[in-house]
Amino acid sequence: MTATPHTPRRLAVSDLQGSAARRRRELGVRLLFLGAASLSIVISLLIILSLAGEAWTFISQVDPALLFERGWFPRRDLYSLQTIVAGTLTVAGIGMLVAAPLGLGAAVYLSEYASPRVRRTVKPILEILAGIPSVVLGYFALRVISPTIVDQVCPGTTEGFNMAAAGIGVGILITPLIASVAEDAMYAVPRSLREASYGLGARKRTTSLRIVVPAAISGIVAALILGLSRGIGETMVVSIAAGATGGSLFSVNPCEPGQTMTAAMTALATGSDQVRGATLAFPSLFFVGLLLFAFTLVLNLVADRFVRRVRIRY
């Protein structure tokens, strides 16, 4: 037998790679997208660096005794952190008292009771409520909620400025967030669990409360934590409705004006150029910002972990 004179050349990888120009373009596009994705890491680093720099200036120069005075008056160099932390927790706490029942109630109803038509109508409306800017809610809290609701409980507040009104405003703001995260979690509970429960003769109420809610508990907890984190970081409602723009004495009384960490920052900033004076007011802005960033970051990470647990299970 004679070997055929024509032996086919062995196929190399380079024959399948296509043109070099095409590969170069491919690499270029890939790097471009990689750059865009890495930008978020750069932004995070910038946030931490810009906050930490000035915060360090503040912490290294401030007299530690001033941090535990009885009030937050940066223009007079009084930086009582417990005042603004207490104010923040008071407002966010009131917000949660309003938002948790409203949001979870709406979530259970939409997930378990509502007909598909009601769901389709109500969910966009909740999205609209979520889209109302916080300045608008702040003004609403000051001019409407404060005189009509808060005044019933604590009459004679100073010109309507109080932490209760701000808290209710914050609560309205975070209700749609809690409702939507909790509803997602409950809606994701498999149908078979509900059917098993009905098969044992359980009522709808029993099935909702004893089967669906426990099965979705991670998501519900995540919804509440996210709501709290949002309430702590909420700025404009408090700046407008809680009063105390010049500073505040320590107070956790909802009927009184108060200062939160966020409102303290806008109050400093709207004093515009005095902020850059000789005092530590300007760096204190960043120290409070770093504190706020740390608070919300921890809450968000915890919530993230809870959300992921739901996803793994179903």
Next chain:
Amino acid sequence: MASTPRTQAITGAEAVRRSLEGDRSDWRSMGFHGLLVTLLVLTLGVLAWLLSVVFVNGVPVLAERGVDFLTSPLAAQPDEAGVGQAIAGSLWLMVFVAVISFPLGIGAAVYLEEYARDSWFTRFVNTVVRNLAGVPSIVYGLLGLAIFVVALGDIVGPGSASGRSLIAGGLTMAILVLPIVIITSAEALRAVPGSIREAAFGVGATRWEVVRSHVLPYAAPGIFTGTILSMARAFGETAPLVLVGAVIGGFNVQYDNIVETLQGRYTALPTTVYDWARKPPSFEGNVYAAIVVLIVVLLLVNALAIYLRNRFERRW
């Protein structure tokens, strides 16, 4: 008779139901149902209450002032002050958001969904993006203040603006919405089924060709909806702008060209609402009128997003 067994069937079912439930109605279940309905109605009622208060107080002022309110600059007297500069400033901020965060955000989402393998880097970037989306907006204001206003002030806003320029505000806003754009775009990309990609790979397309000609067109409605909603979010955002120096008070400057505008001072619609909200009650009508303008814009944008979603939504 045809009707007799029917009646018997109903009474039979009724008898079974009675024997199961007992003779009493289930008050506690009804109470629970009623409670849930009440909570939902309360939530929706708050929205209705808010909108009615705003429109009842704002629309008369708008009707009386007419176009004048929409074009007048800020002023010390309530009946002269308008939202002309504020609307212009807000529109400029939207330009920054659209030009900077949309391409960067969509690009990052394409990388995370289409290019990246499941590595520690990808997971890290995903975590970072999700956390950035949860950072309070005022912290972005501090970032803008430290970097654009103080550190880069001489470039972004030289002279009298002392760094508090439109560029500083626009860049801050662009950074603020970037994570939201990434998350919504990534979701839209994830919804495109793998078979579409495989079909394109099968005929020899490179990854970029697959993304450009197949994945992006199919994901486009979802991406548009997400980006529009993130724009709405930026439109109503106030706190970071207060920190990066949106003007509070009045300013009468006429800018001659685009560079001066970009490097000059600015204000925005929600910042104007905030400013007027802190003024004496004579400004109340103005506040409500400005809120009406703000909310009408947001409702229109939301309606557009919902329309796009329903119009182009695709079931695979």
